Amino acid sequence: MTDCLFCKIIRGEIPAKKVHEDEHTFAFEDISPQAPTHVLIVPKKHIRGLKEAVQEDAELIGHLQLAAAKIGRQRGIEEGYRTVLNVGPKSGQSVFHLHLHLLGGRDLLWPPG
Numbered sequence: 001m002t003d004c005l006f007c008k009i010i011r012g013e014i015p016a017k018k019v020h021e022d023e024h025t026f027a028f029e030d031i032s033p034q035a036p037t038h039v040l041i042v043p044k045k046h047i048r049g050l051k052e053a054v055q056e057d058a059e060l061i062g063h064l065q066l067a068a069a070k071i072g073r074q075r076g077i078e079e080g081y082r083t084v085l086n087v088g089p090k091s092g093q094s095v096f097h098l099h100l101h102l103l104g105g106r107d108l109l110w111p112p113g
């Protein structure tokens with residue numbers, strides 16, 4: 001999508017600290033980290049959000065979670081990390097290209113705010 005921040009990051013038009021890339025996913029450091037590890041994992045396909053995902057996106061969404069697990073392993077944060085998918089403005093979703101947050105490297109509170 002032309003006018004989407006994360007599509008621009010995937011295309012390399014806006015700089016980001018890349019963490020992981022494969023055929024279907026791209027992961028980069030969050031610009032405003034909320035934990036020692038705060039990585040965003042996004043599908044290369046533009047999907048507006050979880051609400052807009054369709055059945056054919058199921059494998060892709062699973063792929064994001066497994067990419068998070070791989071990064072969690074690489075970072076040595078397997079004692080406790082969280083993957084978060086904000087859905088809709090009331091959840092705090094501010095970028096409308098589906099993305100999974102990977103947060104870890106510190107104690108995480110429950111329930112989240």
Ligand code: AMP
Nearest residue numbers: 016029030031032086092093094095096
């Ligand atoms: P959300 O609030 O779930 O939509 O998450 C959007 C995330 O994108 C926030 O955690 C922002 O800090 C992050 N973000 C916004 N712009 C950039 C950017 N240019 N590079 C990396 N992360 C960004």
Ligand code: ZN
Nearest residue numbers: 004007046097
């Ligand atoms: Zn996009």
